[in-house]
Amino acid sequence: MAGRQLFMTFPVTETSHSLAEYRARGGYTALEKALRQMKPAEIVKEVTAAGLQGRGGAAFAVGRKWQVIQYDDGQPHYLIANADEGEPGTFKDRWILENSPHQLVESMIIASYALNVRNAFVYIRGEFDLPYHRLAGAVEEAYAAGYLGERILGTDFSLDLVVYRGAGAYVAGEASGLIASLEGKKSFPRNRPPRLTVKGLYQLPTVVNNVESLSNVAWIVAHGAAEYKKYGTPKSPGTRLYSVSGHINKPGVYEVELGYPWMKFLEEDCGGMRHARAIKCVVPGGVSSKVLTGADIKDLKLSHEDLWDAGSTLGSGGMIVIAEGTCMVTLLQVILRFYHHESCGQCTPCRHGTGWMHRIIDRIVAGHGQPDDIDRLYYISKFNDGTTICGLGDAAGYACTGILDKFRDEFEYYIEHKRSRLDGNLECLKSS
Amino acid sequence: MKRLIPEFEKLRSRFPAGFESSLVLPCLRRIQEDRGYVADTDIEELTEYLGVPRIQIEEVLSFYTQFRRKPIGRWHLQFCHNVSCSMNGAENILHYVETKLGVKPGQTTPDGRFTLSHAECLGSCGTAPMMMVNDSYHENLTKETVDALLEGLK
Numbered sequence: 001m002a003g004r005q006l007f008m009t010f011p012v013t014e015t016s017h018s019l020a021e022y023r024a025r026g027g028y029t030a031l032e033k034a035l036r037q038m039k040p041a042e043i044v045k046e047v048t049a050a051g052l053q054g055r056g057g058a059a060f061a062v063g064r065k066w067q068v069i070q071y072d073d074g075q076p077h078y079l080i081a082n083a084d085e086g087e088p089g090t091f092k093d094r095w096i097l098e099n100s101p102h103q104l105v106e107s108m109i110i111a112s113y114a115l116n117v118r119n120a121f122v123y124i125r126g127e128f129d130l131p132y133h134r135l136a137g138a139v140e141e142a143y144a145a146g147y148l149g150e151r152i153l154g155t156d157f158s159l160d161l162v163v164y165r166g167a168g169a170y171v172a173g174e175a176s177g178l179i180a181s182l183e184g185k186k187s188f189p190r191n192r193p194p195r196l197t198v199k200g201l202y203q204l205p206t207v208v209n210n211v212e213s214l215s216n217v218a219w220i221v222a223h224g225a226a227e228y229k230k231y232g233t234p235k236s237p238g239t240r241l242y243s244v245s246g247h248i249n250k251p252g253v254y255e256v257e258l259g260y261p262w263m264k265f266l267e268e269d270c271g272g273m274r275h276a277r278a279i280k281c282v283v284p285g286g287v288s289s290k291v292l293t294g295a296d297i298k299d300l301k302l303s304h305e306d307l308w309d310a311g312s313t314l315g316s317g318g319m320i321v322i323a324e325g326t327c328m329v330t331l332l333q334v335i336l337r338f339y340h341h342e343s344c345g346q347c348t349p350c351r352h353g354t355g356w357m358h359r360i361i362d363r364i365v366a367g368h369g370q371p372d373d374i375d376r377l378y379y380i381s382k383f384n385d386g387t388t389i390c391g392l393g394d395a396a397g398y399a400c401t402g403i404l405d406k407f408r409d410e411f412e413y414y415i416e417h418k419r420s421r422l423d424g425n426l427e428c429l430k431s432s
Numbered sequence: 433m434k435r436l437i438p439e440f441e442k443l444r445s446r447f448p449a450g451f452e453s454s455l456v457l458p459c460l461r462r463i464q465e466d467r468g469y470v471a472d473t474d475i476e477e478l479t480e481y482l483g484v485p486r487i488q489i490e491e492v493l494s495f496y497t498q499f500r501r502k503p504i505g506r507w508h509l510q511f512c513h514n515v516s517c518s519m520n521g522a523e524n525i526l527h528y529v530e531t532k533l534g535v536k537p538g539q540t541t542p543d544g545r546f547t548l549s550h551a552e553c554l555g556s557c558g559t560a561p562m563m564m565v566n567d568s569y570h571e572n573l574t575k576e577t578v579d580a581l582l583e584g585l586k
Contacts, residue, residue, distance in 0.1 A: 076448070085555050086552075086553060086555065087553070088514045088515050088516070088552070088553040088557070089515060089516055089553070089557050090553075090555065090557070091555040091556060091557055091558055094555050118448070119447075119448045125555070126461070126496070126498045127498070127551075127554050127555070127564065128555065129567045129568055129569065130568075130569070160446060160448075162446050162447060164454070164457070164458070165457070165458065165461060166457070166496070167457055167460070167461065167492070167496035167497070167498040167499055168496045168497035168498035168499075169495065169496050169497065170552065170553075181457065182454055183453050183454055184453040184454045184455060184456030184457055184484065184488065184492065185453070185456070185488055185491065185492065186491045186492055186495035186496070187495070202450070202451075243557060243558055244558065245516040245519075245557035245558045245560060246515075246516055246519050246557075247519060251557070251558035251559070251560075252558045253558065283515070287515055318557070320515055320516055320519070320557070322519070326519070331515065331518075331519075334513070334514060334515050334518050335515060338514055338515075338552050338553070341552055342552065344495075426518045426519045426523075427519060427520065427521050427524075428519070
């Protein structure tokens with residue numbers, strides 16, 4: 001176990017997601033406490049004091065986002081849980097949705113009470129079937145138990161919660177794209193300002209938080225901010241759910257206390273590398289975060305500040321571990337194909353840039369690479385950075401330059417010799 | 433579409449007033465579940481029912497990968513070929529299935545039984561390689577498990 005845990009405190013069984021078992025674990029006592037003993041402003045204060053950072057990728061302070069909402073401004077407010085989990089390498093929100101959906105539901109009711117929200121939504125990606133059914137089942141259970149609907153627990157507070165299914169678009173995970181999708185349109189992100197907390201869903205103040213970020217709220221309310229800050233590091237309080245995949249012996253979702261030593265986690269918890277191969281590099285938080293080599297991560301701790309200092313980010317917690325012997329040119333081809341496929345086409349630099357990068361990497365892999373193709377990939381990546389409405393175009397560039405910075409020699413070899421130095425391998429096979 | 437209206441009315445009651453536009457995605461999903469794809473008549477009837485511009489529905493249908501304007505095979509096999517799946521042999525499994533069924537991604541077998549597709553990351557990286565069969569996930573695929581699975585899909 002990698003440090004102390006707040007989420008994975010129970011054995012997962014066929015019924016552990018049910019209301020009965022969640023209540024047996026102490027569930028919905030935080031809601032009772034919030035509604036009966038706390039004022040809305042106190043909850044916002046507590047979440048702010050806990051220093052909870054967003055778990056979707058940007059690590060923006062949840063409390064600061066909430067503070068923008070004016071409780072008594074006379075307008076409807078909306079709360080949306082972002083369950084459009086689609087960053088390659090990330091599947092940790094799925095763990096919550098499948099195994100502890102009531103933790104999200106309870107936290108959302110508390111957050112809605114704190115932010116004066118009457119209608120809340122969970123936007124879940126369209127492909128998630130079991131997570132959707134588990135969550136929708138939990139919502140129905142909560143309605144039947146009087147935790148949702150009119151006059152919750154006999155108080156004046158009422159809330160309706162809708163689980164809204166997407167239909168297949170990576171860009172809908174971007175908060176403003178998500179809102180467009182929830183308005184029944186194609187998910188084109190939009191420029192800020194105005195911030196979504198000022199003009200969001202149907203032009204009304206809207207808080208969009210990641211599933212895992214929100215799911216911390218019930219714990220913070222139950223135990224208090226001071227207790228929460230005892231977990232993690234001073235700059236990164238709490239724990240994080242990591243989804244670990246790639247060439248690792250025990251892939252899966254792990255809860256890790258922030259500040260836990262990275263190598264220790266990979267070796268002890270994740271069972272080390274497949275076939276005892278050395279670590280070539282790690283994608284730390286979804287493919288949009290810059291890769292770090294085995295040498296880079298040796299002494300790092302899993303905290304936001306350590307990763308920022310190393311020039312990358314914990315991002316979405318989607319960790320992909322890549323073994324020595326893997327061809328980075330072929331890997332980048334997969335990544336650039338993905339961004340090209342998912343670019344929504346709204347902004348010219350991203351629409352053309354991701355396609356251009358994809359065509360360049362395709363021709364390199366086909367053995368038709370030109371000597372200045374590497375510089376051209378850098379040029380497009382840098383041109384895209386900051387010139388588009390959302391971060392998709394930027395992220396394509398970060399992923400690309402992150403790999404080129406560390407493994408330029410492999411690309412030069414491929415272009416010169418018209419073949420991979422590593423036979424184009426992506427798999428970690430025993431014989432290779 | 434018209435016979436689904438009672439269901440749509442129920443759905444509408446969960447949303448706040450003025451959220452008609454938000455019903456576009458859930459209604460289209462339900463129509464597709466019912467018919468297998470979204471037909472021209474569905475678009476016309478939904479435009480009328482929700483009072484939204486027709487172009488909005490057309491845009492939604494062409495933008496999201498899950499919507500279809502044409503019928504496909506009874507079993508839709510979608511193979512993830514993103515990073516973690518590729519690192520765990522997704523391409524090999526896909527080639528195996530292509531050979532076995534005699535179709536490429538984007539094609540349907542002549543008997544209308546299977547449609548094969550590529551998909552980008554479906555959030556199943558820890559259990560790679562994986563595919564979706566219609567709505568459900570099948571993970572940690574091997575040639576043997578794929579054989580057994582396809583055998584059961586009539």
